Amino acid sequence: MMRKIFIALGLLLSIISAKAADGLLIKGRITTVNPVVISLNTLSGKLVFKTTIDKDHPDFSMGPVQVVPDLYVLTMGATKQEVFLSNAEVTINGYFDDKDSNSSSLEFSGLEEHLEMANFAPKQSYDLNLDTAAFKALKPSQLTALAYLFKAGKYDFYQRFLVNIPLNERISESAKWLVKRTDSLKNYIVGIKAPEFxxxxxxxxxxxxxxxxxxxxxxxxxxxxxxxxxxxxxxxxxxxxxxxxxxxxxxxxxxxxxxxxxxxxxxxxxxxxxxxxxxxxxxxxxxxxxxxxxxxxxxxxxxxxxxxxxxxxxxxxxxxxxxxxxx
CATH class of the missing domain: 3.40.30.10 (Glutaredoxin)
Known part of the structure; x- marks a missing residue:
């Protein structure tokens, strides 16, 4: 029933259906010894919302706010995690250790879309083993988020993603990043003149x-x-x-x-x-x-x-x- 996906946090995620919401809503009850700031930012660093919890105020709620489905950076204390989010309700409950995140015991719900994408994510740094089933299994917004997670330096690799993203779906920050990244690698393809030295x-x-x-x-x-x-x-x-x-x-x-x-x-x-x-x-x-x-x-x-x-x-x-x- 539980599944570890946030390796850096050492957190647990439960598979519970996301609830429809007017926008993205993140709420829950987290016990902690010291005050902890919880925030959500876009990939470019723009703040979506922020709150603080402490031992006397473990309950929190952020949102709802309309967002573009995409990767976002969820920060708890000094720990950061990229997570795919859309306009749905996400809950976080449990205990968070701000001194040692591996000692935390948190349960997430409402992250099915993130889990779907994470199944195709790179297993380690510079892993370029992409399961092409992702192009049929994932939505365009999930595909651009997935492309962002790969640390590739190859035009053909990112071009495979881009051809599967309709023009009207290239509105998220990860999609705009993918377009720029792919274009920047055009000079590194077979068939061009080699640079002089x-x-x-x-x-x-x-x-x-x-x-x-x-x-x-x-x-x-x-x-x-x-x-x-x-x-x-x-x-x-x-x-x-x-x-x-x-x-x-x-x-x-x-x-x-x-x-x-x-x-x-x-x-x-x-x-x-x-x-x-x-x-x-x-x-x-x-x-x-x-x-x-x-x-x-x-x-x-x-x-x-x-x-x-x-x-x-x-x-x-x-x-x-x-x-x-x-x-």
């Missing part, structure tokens, strides 16, 4: 992407501190010679510390071209230019400078792609 090789000679026009290029972004990067580089060593005739391999270090960069080069003995962006991973413009937020990250560029494949972080995937491209 000018960086020094090990001898200090400045090299640009245009220097390799006429040859297929593999750009591999890495850093000495990135263990998966170094592991995939060792994998690359086992097959790069099979493609060396047709492909120029270039590893771009995102190390800030020149000593660590040089030490890694000595340790790894990388047999293909290496260049260095001394600005480092956090300050380099390459992440924004090429559209990556984590490494290892590889992309394949054709002889005319067009992106053929991107978002590669696995040696076997790279090998298969090169086999297909070079035939």
């Amino acid at each position: 000018q960086l020094p090789d090990q001898k200090g000679k400045l090299l640009s992407l245009k220097d390799f026009k006429g040859k297929i290029v593999v750009l591999d972004f890495w850093a000495s501190w990135c263990v998966p990067c170094r592991r995939e580089m060792e994998h690359l060593k086992t097959f790069y010679k099979d493609f060396e005739k047709d492909v120029q391999f270039i590893s771009i270090s995102l190390d800030e510390d020149p000593l660590k960069y040089k030490k890694a080069l000595e340790e790894m003995q990388i047999p293909w071209l290496t260049i260095w962006d001394k600005k480092g991973f956090n300050n380099s413009s390459l992440g924004k230019a090429y559209g990556f937020t984590s490494i290892p990250f590889c992309m394949i560029i054709d002889a005319n400078g067009t992106v053929l494949q991107r978002d590669i972080n696995n040696g076997e995937v790279l090998k298969a792609a090169l086999k297909s491209i070079t035939k």
Whole structure:
């Protein structure tokens, strides 16, 4: 009967039908030792309503107020939780420990729509495993809220959501965010011209992407501190010679510390071209230019400078792609 969904809060939610209301109404009875502020804000931070409870005043009621069905941020004390809400009645009853939320015992009702969406939510940070059944199971407003919960950096991923949201349904904050997010990723798709760069090789000679026009290029972004990067580089060593005739391999270090960069080069003995962006991973413009937020990250560029494949972080995937491209 009970179901844990608010992992951060350690709260309990009961499956009880939401009551119709003139708007969103959140009420209940929460016992607490110290005074606790309960508030609800939009994703952009606009306050919807707020109240305070204490040991002498455990009963509370906020609303009703008309809202656009969407994700909202429910705050209790120092604890925040994103929750999908619409114009219905939600009740919260139980005990809240403002010092240790995991010791709280709260029971929610009226959050069926949130539960429906949460069934498809990412299980962990940067999880991109989306069950496509969501597109049939959820309402457009729930879909835009779901898209917001995914930390994706891929145009195709968000475009799949957007094509399922009618224009007249793109009114919520999460929907507007989805439109902007999708549009911002258009520069990171297959088929566009790869951005230029000018960086020094090990001898200090400045090299640009245009220097390799006429040859297929593999750009591999890495850093000495990135263990998966170094592991995939060792994998690359086992097959790069099979493609060396047709492909120029270039590893771009995102190390800030020149000593660590040089030490890694000595340790790894990388047999293909290496260049260095001394600005480092956090300050380099390459992440924004090429559209990556984590490494290892590889992309394949054709002889005319067009992106053929991107978002590669696995040696076997790279090998298969090169086999297909070079035939």
